[in-house]
Amino acid sequence: MTFGAPRWLLVPAAIGAGLILLPLAGLVSRVPWAELPTLITSDSALAALALSARTVTASTLLVLVLGVPLAVLLARVDFRGRTLVRTLVLAPLVLPPVVGGLGLLYAFGKRGLLGGTFEALGVDIAFSTTAVVLAQAFVALPFLVLSLEAALRADGTRHEEVAATLGAGPWFTLTHVTLRRVWPALVSGLVVAAARALGEFGATLTFAGSLEGVTRTVPLEIYLQREIDADAAVALALVLVLVSLAVVALAYGGSARAARRVTERAA
Amino acid sequence: MTARLAALTAGAAAAALLAGCTAGADAGASASATDTREITVHAAASLTAAMTDIAAGFEAEHPGVTVRLNVGGSSGLATQIIEGAPGDVFASADQAQMTVVTDEELAEPPVTFATNTLTIAVPAGNPAGITGLDDLDDQALDVVVCAAPVPCGAVAAGVEEAAGVTLSPVSEEQSVTDVLAKVTSGQADAGLVYTTDVAGSGGEAEAVPLGGGEDVAAAAGTSYPIARLAQAAEPELADQFIAAVLSDEGEATLASYGFGPA
Incomplete structure (x- = not known):
């Protein structure tokens, strides 16, 4: 084993890894393996899993549709206040989720900034699945924007300029040149956004409420079960951990492979 | 250089963390002596x-x-x-x-x-004009309660049974303060909370008596x-x-x- 770093780094590094791995080990140590199949197929668990699958799909699509244009504009168009917009768009990354939930409430709630508008349109998002999707998209969007914008900036505009001189229109250039070159970042950003949406808890609880099959996603079900049936909570938590780890592995492993392919093709 | 600085900072932070833990433990052990x-x-x-x-x-x-x-x-x-x-x-x-x-x-x-008593909390001014528990089974109203495993949810379930009313809440919250927050923010038309919660809401919520007979009153306590x-x-x-x-x-x-x- 070659060691390309000061050896004493091992100590804080091991503590750091332990900080992350020990809670996961603690969780696994409490998993009631024998009852696991029964626990994760109970009516309430299945309702939560189905709701999470539906809402995460919807919010990830929303993130794709809204996040790609946002990232492209932030990376390619030089406008006044761009830095400010970028900072604000990334705010959900650092905001406590409950603060995000309050913000959503004051924007889209019945008495929020747009509450009257929604009421006039006959849309009632209070306590609805739509509210869950909005909360998830709110917290997940910055992950895609961050990943995609960084890739776009790193890639530069050389290829786009060449495409333009060859007569490609802006739309063709965007879809066939720009996005094609940052494809790995787009995919990994989207996957991480989906994982963040899956784990969304605070904003959902504050903004959407908690009702089985409507707003009670897997994290909310875990929070509720924790107080009645800790075994059921741990069983669902295990499912969430495994799905999230798979997602992260897919995002990083997949994007690394794709990045190699893109580099090889370019070379 | 930056990486080295970051590593130093991380090391220092970890050391501080450990030192903090030990100091905390010592303080706990010697508390009664001082x-x-x-x-x-x-x-x-x-x-x-x-x-x-x-x-x-x-x-x-x-x-x-x-x-x-x-x-x-x-x-x-x-x-x-x-x-x-x-x-x-x-x-x-x-x-x-x-x-x-x-x-x-x-x-x-x-x-x-x-002791405490469960009551109906409505946003200030009672915009939905709720007069008692009987009004709350209206499907058009957004009613919020505590989830059954939480104490206030258990009381709410007892009250529903005593009154012979079946609520269809739009949300079952984790704590009574979450129910109150949904009411004071105007998201919900009504919620079941304790009288003390309404008293502590600074006028943002009003209490509406549950109504019903002695059975309901007993179940609400x-x-x-x-x-x-x-x-x-x-x-x-x-x-x-x-x-x-x-x-x-x-x-x-x-x-x-x-x-x-x-």
């Missing part, structure tokens, strides 16, 4: 304001003593205590969660120190038990704190926040 002593009280969320006052009074009467309040939903607190959270006193919002702790032999026999924890580091101070809660003065403080006598 003049500064500390007790930790786990109290139900609905008791936050009243317990803060009682703790302040207790600290004034016992110089050098600090009361640390850990407030939260009673069921969550019970879980924390069972999982080994340190503490001296547990004040629960219902008997069931206290039983969870006493069944594990983690608390001394509890004493009831206050709940009592608060308090007990010294078996693992109390300061058993003597814990007993003194419980005595302060049970004293006339303590009862008066609780009454000022809308709690009934035990």
